Amino acid sequence: xxxxxxxxxxxxxxxxxxxxxxxxxxxEERRWRTSFTSxxxxxxxxxxxxxxxxxxxxxxxLLSSNWHPQRTSEYxxxxxxxxxxxxxxxxxGSAKRPQPTPDLSLRxxxxxxxxxxxxxxxxxxxxxxxxxxxxxxxxLLSEVSERVRPFLGRKDKRTGLPRYVQHHLQxxxxxxxxxxxxxxxxxxxxxxxASMDKTFKVWDGAASGRCLRTCSVHCGAVRDVCWLPCGRxxxxxxxxxxxxxxxxxxGQVVAKVENKFKVTCLAFQPLDPSIFLCGGFSSEVKxxxxxxxxxxxxxxxxxxxxxxxxxxxxxxEFVTSSDAVSRDSADRTLIxxxxxxxxxxxxxxxxxxxxxxxxALHPQEDSFVAQTNGNYIAIFSAQKPYHINKRKRFEGHKVxxxxxxxxxxxxxxxxxxxxxxGSMHFYDCxxxxxxxRLHAHQQACVCVSLHPVLPAVVATCDxxxxxxxxx
Numbered sequence: 192x193x194x195x196x197x198x199x200x201x202x203x204x205x206x207x208x209x210x211x212x213x214x215x216x217x218x219e220e221r222r223w224r225t226s227f228t229s230x231x232x233x234x235x236x237x238x239x240x241x242x243x244x245x246x247x248x249x250x251x252x253l254l255s256s257n258w259h260p261q262r263t264s265e266y267x268x269x270x271x272x273x274x275x276x277x278x279x280x281x282x283x284g285s286a287k288r289p290q291p292t293p294d295l296s297l298r299x300x301x302x303x304x305x306x307x308x309x310x311x312x313x314x315x316x317x318x319x320x321x322x323x324x325x326x327x328x329x330x331l332l333s334e335v336s337e338r339v340r341p342f343l344g345r346k347d348k349r350t351g352l353p354r355y356v357q358h359h360l361q362x363x364x365x366x367x368x369x370x371x372x373x374x375x376x377x378x379x380x381x382x383x384x385a386s387m388d389k390t391f392k393v394w395d396g397a398a399s400g401r402c403l404r405t406c407s408v409h410c411g412a413v414r415d416v417c418w419l420p421c422g423r424x425x426x427x428x429x430x431x432x433x434x435x436x437x438x439x440x441x442g443q444v445v446a447k448v449e450n451k452f453k454v455t456c457l458a459f460q461p462l463d464p465s466i467f468l469c470g471g472f473s474s475e476v477k478x479x480x481x482x483x484x485x486x487x488x489x490x491x492x493x494x495x496x497x498x499x500x501x502x503x504x505x506x507x508e509f510v511t512s513s514d515a516v517s518r519d520s521a522d523r524t525l526i527x528x529x530x531x532x533x534x535x536x537x538x539x540x541x542x543x544x545x546x547x548x549x550x551a552l553h554p555q556e557d558s559f560v561a562q563t564n565g566n567y568i569a570i571f572s573a574q575k576p577y578h579i580n581k582r583k584r585f586e587g588h589k590v591x592x593x594x595x596x597x598x599x600x601x602x603x604x605x606x607x608x609x610x611x612x613g614s615m616h617f618y619d620c621x622x623x624x625x626x627x628r629l630h631a632h633q634q635a636c637v638c639v640s641l642h643p644v645l646p647a648v649v650a651t652c653d654x655x656x657x658x659x660x661x662x
Contacts, residue, residue, distance in 0.1 A: 328403045331395050332440050336380035338398040342644050343376055350600040351647030352617055352627045353661030358400030360658040364388040367652035368414055369596060369638045372396070375422030379644045381439075383425060384658055387412040391427055393439060396650055396660050397642070408435050408444050414455045414471075419464050426467055428454030434469050436481050446481040456499045460530070461506035468509065470497030476511060478530075490533050494523050498594070501550035501559060503527075503573050508536055510577075512547040512561065525561065527577055540577045541569070549596040553620070555603035562597045564590050568608060568618075583623045588616045593654070596638040607649070609636035615651055632657060 335343070363386035373381040381403070382396030391413050393404040411431030419426060419436070424445060428434045430453045436446040452473035459467040460478075466487060470476045476497055478488040494513035502509045507530055515523040525540040525547060541547065541561065547569075549562035557573040558580075568585035572578050588595075588610040597608040605626065606618040613632040618625055632653035642648035649661040 328401075329440060332381070332393065332403055335377040336395070336398050339377065339380045339644055342646075348602055348644070349646055350602055350605045350641060352605075353629070353647050353649045355662060356659050357648075357662040358396070358658075358660040360394070360400060360660075361656065362386070362392065362394075362402075362652070362658040363390065363656040365412070365656055366654040367637070367656055367658060368594070369416060370640045370650045370652045370658060371416070371418060372640055372642050372650065373418050373422050374420065374643060375418075376644050378422040379642060381422075382640075382650055382658075382660075383416055383418060384652060385413040385416040385427065386656065388656075389413060389429070391416050391425065393425075394658070397645060397648065400660060404439060404442055406437050406442055408437055408447070409433060411453075414453070415457050417457055417459065419459060420461075421464070426457050426459060428457045428469060428471070430454070434467070434479065446484055448479045448481075448484050450477060456497055458500040458502055458509065461502055463506075468500050470500050470511060472496050476500065476528075488530075488533050490528050492523060492526055492535075498546060498548050499550045501552060502530075503552065503559070504557060506530065510540075510550060510559070512550055514546050525571075525577075527575075537575065537577050540571060541579065548590070548594040551597050551599050551606075553599055553603055554601060560585070560597060560599070560606065562590065562595055562608065564592065566590055568597055568606065585618045585623050587618075587625050587628065588614070593635045593637055595635070598638075598640055600641045601643045605641065607639040607641055609639050609651070611635045613653065615639045615649070629661075631659060631661075 362384055365387035367384055367386045369385050371383045373379050373383070380395060380397035382394040383391065384394065385391040389409055389412060390405055390407050392402050392406070395401045395403055406425070406427075409427065409429035409431050411429045411433075413427055413429050416425055416427045423439055425437045425439060426434070427437065432450045432453060434448050434450065434454050434457065435444050437444055448469075450469055450471065450473075452471045452475075454469050455471040457467060457469060465481045466478060467481065468476055468478050472495070474492055474494050476490040476492075477486050478490075479485070480487050490511075492511070492513065494515050496514045498512040498514060500509060500511050509528050509530055511526050511528065513523050513526070523538065524545075526538050527536040527540065528534070529536050543563070543565065545563040545565040547561040547563050550559060552559045552573070558570055559573050560568050560570050562568050566586065566589050570580045570583055570585075572580070585606060585608070588608050589612055591611040593611045595609045595611065597606060599606055599620070604620055606620050608616050608618070610616060613630060613634055613636050615629050615631045615636055616625065617627040631651045632655070634653045634655040636651055636653050638652050640650045642650075647662060650658065651661065652658045
């Protein structure tokens with residue numbers, strides 16, 4: 192083992208004060224290399240690119256403490272890299288200069304001609320897309336949908352029960368009062384909705400769920416709408432005292448009449464669809480002719496509001512529902528009228544103290560049902576004297592002051608109703624037993640409409656402006 196060699200030519204500590212750190216480190220490196228006599232004393236690690244062991248302190252501190260490599264063993268555990276390459280790089284100025292950060296706020300110059308050309312091209316693309324969208328909407332409003340085509344002409348039209356949501360539409364900005372499928376089979380993919388946001392809309396409900404037409408023909412809340420038998424026009428009534436007939440394809444108003452009361456319910460004459468009835472916040476029900484926009488007949492009763500109107504078979508008679516709930520209200524809750532003579536046919540139909548916000552006709556039998564605020568649906572005969580069936584009623588849902596509507600299926604086997612708790616209910620018409628109950632909406636479900644052609648396709652709406660298509 193070779194011993195270390197002492198050296199006397201080391202400078203004093205004061206002589207280092209005037210030197211720079213670079214010179215000191217180079218001199219110290221030279222003295223370290225000459226102070227060792229073998230590679231083992233130098234402690235080179237040849238596998239680690241000859242990194243030598245030395246204390247992690249500055250050369251000035253090493254000289255002042257008389258440090259020796261073999262006297263302090265704890266410094267041999269920490270390898271450090273030789274400082275010369277780093278010092279050489281810093282002295283030679285080989286470090287990369289910082290690149291200037293580009294200014295993102297600067298934009299390349301675009302000439303006025305290029306700007307005009309870009310605007311014209313964008314406008315042309317928007318017009319082309321708008322034209323294509325309008326052409327598609329017009330096609331769906333007038334032609335049969337591919338979703339409905341395979342089911343046309345079938346004789347076994349069985350009503351199924353829905354299981355899942357096909358479309359969830361945030362349809363209106365206000366409560367949706369009603370939804371209704373188009374009764375014409377080849378146009379039955381069209382869904383009509385009316386809302387308190389002063390509009391009614393037509394949707395491609397069976398396929399894409401896209402809005403095809405938005406009609407703003409009223410300046411008040413649209414309380415009721417219905418399809419005319421042709422499927423090309425819509426009858427609507429509003430709180431602005433107006434009733435209007437609108438063409439579906441063009442969106443233009445064909446006829447518009449003004450009542451002296453807020454319109455809440457409508458019904459067209461089955462034998463002559465150009466004549467329709469208007470009821471609302473009045474003791475009168477008016478019959479209008481849409482061709483001349485004149486009143487044909489007036490039906491007067493001692494009531495304050497008409498809730499719903501339903502034409503019975505052959506259109507010779509109709510039934511109105513009122514809001515009369517007084518002790519002697521048995522003669523005014525449901526009233527049957529003769530359409531031609533305006534006379535009351537019967538006023539002793541419903542004897543319970545509940546209002547009936549909705550009426551629906553059975554498509555196969557001579558009967559109709561009435562939704563009551565007693566949280567049940569009553570069934571009545573459609574022939575004089577219109578007796579109630581006391582042994583059959585449809586129970587399980589709640590109304591609680593909402594104008595919850597009910598509807599019969601096209602085959603007359605299923606009765607559907609909304610619920611104030613947000614669910615929809617399906618009943619068997621023969622046994623009055625509950626078939627299915629589904630939670631449809633967070634708010635009150637006010638209407639359930641069964642598709643006339645597609646099995647198990649149902650539309651629902653709620654008091655929050657939502658429409659859901661079920662399948």
